[in-house]
């Protein structure tokens with residue numbers, strides 16, 4: 337039994353699953369994109385498994401061709417999480433919102449409202465937004481990176497300032513003395529930055545966890561600094577254990593530089609499991625999902641990954657002995673070594689691709705035990721503090737993960753058997769914070 341246990345977050349996307357072809361899976365509810373009952377069922381399944389949080393990635397743009405693929409984004413993450421807040425009791429509710437294309441007052445108000453509505457289970461993944469098509473929806477280009485991140489610091493600090501604009505005991509509810517609140521404890525914040533400003537206070541009292549938890553995702557050295565200073569959880573996208581360990585160390589160092597304890601920041605590694613009764617069945621499921629994928633383009637990309645000029649004509653054949661002798665993993669794509677390893681096992685190129693070697697997170701297509709083994713290996717190698725799970729298809733994936741994978745992790749002592757408490761902070765092991773972290777604001781004044 338290990339004492340350190342993993343944090344699990346389940347990703348919610350457009351409603352069908354992480355794979356663009358998930359909407360076609362036999363048994364899937366074709367209306368999942370807009371059917372709130374369906375989302376509630378998935379959230380309740382994850383909560384049955386004691387999963388710490390649900391996470392909705394988001395970019396405010398329709399950035400895909402819907403001819404064959406279902407939408408990647410939720411119709412509106414805040415509204416969806418508000419629905420889920422009413423139908424769940426313990427699971428954390430985290431979504432992305434842009435620091436570039438939102439005003440801090442709106443962010444502070446909406447997330448704190450969600451935090452109060454959910455009794456202390458809200459989290460904000462603060463991202464700067466890098467997609468020009470998303471920027472176009474707000475009538476402006478993506479600002480230069482340095483400016484974008486300067487604004488991000490200001491926005492997060494103002495949001496946290498506003499969250500703290502009611503002291504913890506400001507709400508009196510004293511009927512006898514006719515005092516609803518203590519206005520001496522509800523104060524403006526008067527924060528003025530170069531890009532944004534807010535007077536405050538917010539019209540919202542503290543939640544059961546005080547205020548929402550900050551998350552962060554990606555973004556090189558600028559992103560690391562945001563994570564190190566403000567985040568309790570970080571979404572990362574490593575492909576190998578070595579890569580993950582390096583990312584986690586960089587994150588821990590960034591937290592230390594900000595004057596924080598590195599254990600306060602939990603790195604969740606993205607992971608895409610396909611769970612089936614056998615490896616063969618898992619591969620068949622992924623071949624079906626790949627029917628809506630542009631495989632010609634993927635074969636060419638696979639070729640670039642392993643240094644061979646591959647074309648669609650070879651889709652249903654494995655690499656020849658000569659090709660295998662010439663193949664070299666590309667140093668530019670961290671997925672390449674795994675792609676070549678799978679190709680060396682003699683699979684056809686269609687099946688190499690079905691193993692998920694070109695997906696945006698590491699993929700394990702196999703049994704529940706295969707999935708648990710991968711998670712155990714990464715976790716015990718200190719490659720992450722937990723996982724952000726992107727299930728290929730939700731309609732059967734949530735129950736498969738909860739009923740088959742989680743019991744194995746629990747049996748191995750790797751995952752908790754009960755929620756630590758009613759709030760997201762308690763379940764993440766996130767430190768108490770109300771308003772700005774004094775360690776961070778202290779730094780700003782120096």
Ligand SMILES: Cc1cc2nc3c(=O)[nH]c(=O)nc-3n(C[C@H](O)[C@H](O)[C@H](O)COP(=O)(O)O)c2cc1C
Nearest residue numbers: 393394395432463464465466553554555571572573
């Ligand atoms: C695991 C992971 C999850 C991400 N989730 C989102 C998201 O939900 N929305 C978004 O706009 N960007 C998301 N990003 C993108 C990053 O926030 C960041 O914008 C990107 O890494 C580019 O960095 P830049 O903003 O410095 O150009 C994510 C990145 C990673 C690695």
